[in-house]
Amino acid sequence: MLVNWPERIGQQREWSWRGWQIRYSFQHPATGESSLPPLLLLHGFGAAIEHWRHNIPALSQATNVYALDLLGFGGSRKANVPYSAYLWSQQVYDFWRQFINRPVVLVGNSIGSLVCLTVAYQFPEMVAGIVMLSLPDVSLRQTALPALIQPWITRLENAVAAPALLKLLFRFLRRPGVIQRWAAIAYSNPQAVTPELVQIISRPPQDEGANQAFCRLCEAVRQPGFAPPATEILPLLTLPILLIWGQDDRMVPTSLAKGFAGLNRRIELQEWPQAGHCPQDECPERFNQALLIWLKTHFPGH
Numbered sequence: 280m281l282v283n284w285p286e287r288i289g290q291q292r293e294w295s296w297r298g299w300q301i302r303y304s305f306q307h308p309a310t311g312e313s314s315l316p317p318l319l320l321l322h323g324f325g326a327a328i329e330h331w332r333h334n335i336p337a338l339s340q341a342t343n344v345y346a347l348d349l350l351g352f353g354g355s356r357k358a359n360v361p362y363s364a365y366l367w368s369q370q371v372y373d374f375w376r377q378f379i380n381r382p383v384v385l386v387g388n389s390i391g392s393l394v395c396l397t398v399a400y401q402f403p404e405m406v407a408g409i410v411m412l413s414l415p416d417v418s419l420r421q422t423a424l425p426a427l428i429q430p431w432i433t434r435l436e437n438a439v440a441a442p443a444l445l446k447l448l449f450r451f452l453r454r455p456g457v458i459q460r461w462a463a464i465a466y467s468n469p470q471a472v473t474p475e476l477v478q479i480i481s482r483p484p485q486d487e488g489a490n491q492a493f494c495r496l497c498e499a500v501r502q503p504g505f506a507p508p509a510t511e512i513l514p515l516l517t518l519p520i521l522l523i524w525g526q527d528d529r530m531v532p533t534s535l536a537k538g539f540a541g542l543n544r545r546i547e548l549q550e551w552p553q554a555g556h557c558p559q560d561e562c563p564e565r566f567n568q569a570l571l572i573w574l575k576t577h578f579p580g581h
Contacts, residue, residue, distance in 0.1 A: 327353025
């Protein structure tokens with residue numbers, strides 16, 4: 280079956296960033312310029328622009344929508360570099376400066392939320408607001424482990440994370456059947472784990488350099504400087520924040536949601552029953568409506 284991707288994820292383009300190929304897409308309202316700020320959508324770990332296929336058509340009726348494949352994911356280059364939220368934050372900023380250049384609302388899922396937070400902290404001039412669907416905070420891993428066992432955990436991880444073992448693991452993990460089982464953990468509704476979703480996630484790992492990029496990503500997330508601590512950054516932000524968390528999220532503990540929300544009075548927390556780690560894909564109509572209501576509330580006549 281042929282899929283009309285331009286109607287579902289907007290017009291796809293390629294952009295050269297630091298010599299690496301980056302894929303992005305955009306879709307503008309058919310009626311002309313919107314009074315709402317543009318949206319810039321950032322996917323989660325292992326995902327891509329297509330993960331917003333149920334959102335871009337609806338959201339682009341109200342405002343300009345851009346979506347970006349982060350370096351190492353989707354249709355972007357699988358580069359052999361030290362990855363971090365700071366690297367992706369610079370990518371997002373440089374993209375914004377070249378193609379948008381007016382304040383945007385950043386929308387992220389999972390690790391995309393962490394990138395949104397990093398961008399808002401590093402480049403406040405480009406961000407009017409942020410919307411986060413689940414928020415992993417890798418810094419909490421360090422504080423959650425007792426000091427006595429941290430060195431032992433590190434040694435174990437270093438042994439498991441040897442490049443040769445990771446490459447073997449990667450060949451196993453990128454199989455569609457394995458990806459389908461992982462998606463079933465991430466999603467609350469099994470019917471949302473469609474063959475199309477599995478294909479979207481399983482295609483990029485077949486790209487050239489994907490195994491090496493996987494090794495670098497696994498190495499990066501274990502480093503203390505991978506991302507700024509969310510608990511330190513959230514209290515500093517003065518912009519409107521929408522935090523959506525599926526109550527059936529089995530990837531990032533739902534117990535973090537209220538703790539994060541309590542760090543900043545500008546955070547609006549919505550906890551959704553019967554939703555997992557990717558509410559925008561699992562409950563797209565509800566997400567699209569919630570986002571548009573929040574936008575119109577915080578940016579009336581913008």
